[in-house]
Amino acid sequence: SQQGEEDPQALSIQEGENATMNCSYKTSINNLQWYRQNSGRGLVHLILIRSNEREKHSGRLRVTLDTSKKSSSLLITASRAADTASYFCATDTNTGGFKTIFGAGTRLFVKA
Amino acid sequence: EPEVTQTPSHQVTQMGQEVILRCVPISNHLYFYWYRQILGQKVEFLVSFYNNEISEKSEIFDDQFSVERPDGSNFTLKIRSTKLEDSAMYFCASSDWGGAFFGQGTRLTVV
Numbered sequence: 001s002q003q004g005e006e007d008p009q010a011l012s013i014q015e016g017e018n019a020t021m022n023c024s025y026k027t028s029i030n031n032l033q034w035y036r037q038n039s040g041r042g043l044v045h046l047i048l049i050r051s052n053e054r055e056k057h058s059g060r061l062r063v064t065l066d067t068s069k070k071s072s073s074l075l076i077t078a079s080r081a082a083d084t085a086s087y088f089c090a091t092d093t094n095t096g097g098f099k100t101i102f103g104a105g106t107r108l109f110v111k112a
Numbered sequence: 113e114p115e116v117t118q119t120p121s122h123q124v125t126q127m128g129q130e131v132i133l134r135c136v137p138i139s140n141h142l143y144f145y146w147y148r149q150i151l152g153q154k155v156e157f158l159v160s161f162y163n164n165e166i167s168e169k170s171e172i173f174d175d176q177f178s179v180e181r182p183d184g185s186n187f188t189l190k191i192r193s194t195k196l197e198d199s200a201m202y203f204c205a206s207s208d209w210g211g212a213f214f215g216q217g218t219r220l221t222v223v
Contacts, residue, residue, distance in 0.1 A: 005118070033211050042216035043155065043203060088155065099145065099168055100205070100212045102155040 004032075004089040004103030012109045019076040021106040023089030024069075031092040032065055033100065034074045036085045043088070046074075081112040114138045118204050118215035123202065125194055125222055133189045133218045137206030144177065144187045144206040148172070155203065193196065194222045 007022045023032070034046040049056045049065045049072065056063045062075040076083055086105040093099065117136045125131050137144050146158040159169040161179055178190045189208075191198055201217040 031211060040201075040219075043205075043214040045211055045213050049118070063182035090155075092207075092212070099157050099160050100207075101157060102147075104154045 004091050004101060006087065006089055006103040008106060008108040009027070010107045010109070012111065013079055014081060015110055015112050017079055018085055019079050019083070019108055019110070021074045021087050021089075021108070023070075023074070023103060025072075025074045025091050026070065027091075027093060028098060029067075029091040032063075032072050033090045033092070034061075034063060034072075035088045035090060035102075037088065037105070038085045046087075076108075079108075079110045081110050084110045095106060115211075116204055116206055116215035118202075118218050120218060121216065122219045123221070125220070127196060127222055129195050131191050131194055131220065132173055133191075133204075133220070135187045135189070135203050135204030135215055136185050137204065138213060139185070141206035141208050141213075141216050143167075143207045143212075144179075144181070144191045145207070147203045147205065147214075148197055148200040149203065149217075150200045158189075191220075194220075196222050 004023050004025050015042045031050050033048045037043050045064050047058045049063050060077045065072045086104050086107050088105045090100040091101045119134045134155045144161040147155050149155045157170050160167045176192045180188050199222045201219050203213040203214050203217045205214045
């Protein structure tokens with residue numbers, strides 16, 4: 001079954017604005033991770049939040065997790081043109097093995 | 113900073129040929145994974161590997177695929193007889209309890 005689903009599918013903002021992306025998932029998780037992918041490139045690990053954490057910060061990134069609603073959000077503050085990329089949430093599930101299931105991603109475009 | 117490395121970055125192969133994609137996971141990680149991403153589509157889980165055996169695999173990972181950890185550092189994905197639809201980016205990842213870290217990927221083009 002599908003795990004992470006990001007919302008919105010695409011987001012276009014001006015440089016300096018904040019960008020908020022949401023992720024919903026369906027089953028219990030151990031961890032939730034956010035990744036960035038520039039077009040045609042690799043996946044860059046941004047931040048991991050554990051199921052017993054509610055909020056985490058890393059530089060301009062702020063991630064929240066609401067396990068009761070099975071949702072997470074990624075906030076990028078003071079966005080820059082270089083933040084233009086696709087952002088994915090991914091959930092780890094321990095179901096006899098570890099795997100990270102990705103959503104379809106949010107395509108963020110930051111206009112200079 | 114430790115990273116996952118993958119080689120080659122781009123591989124072109126003829127349909128029906130065997131390919132081996134190579135990965136060097138982060139050295140103290142115990143869990144290894146392969147994913148693929150067809151152009152413009154989402155990242156799909158293929159297989160996870162722990163303690164020298166497959167711990168989980170997806171429907172995509174059929175008999176044409178195999179993985180191996182031939183020594184203490186490499187982790188390989190073999191596709192025995194490539195098809196056109198195998199063309200994709202293939203990502204290797206490794207993890208401990210701190211999240212999965214990905215390599216830059218190998219772009220496989222089957223012609």
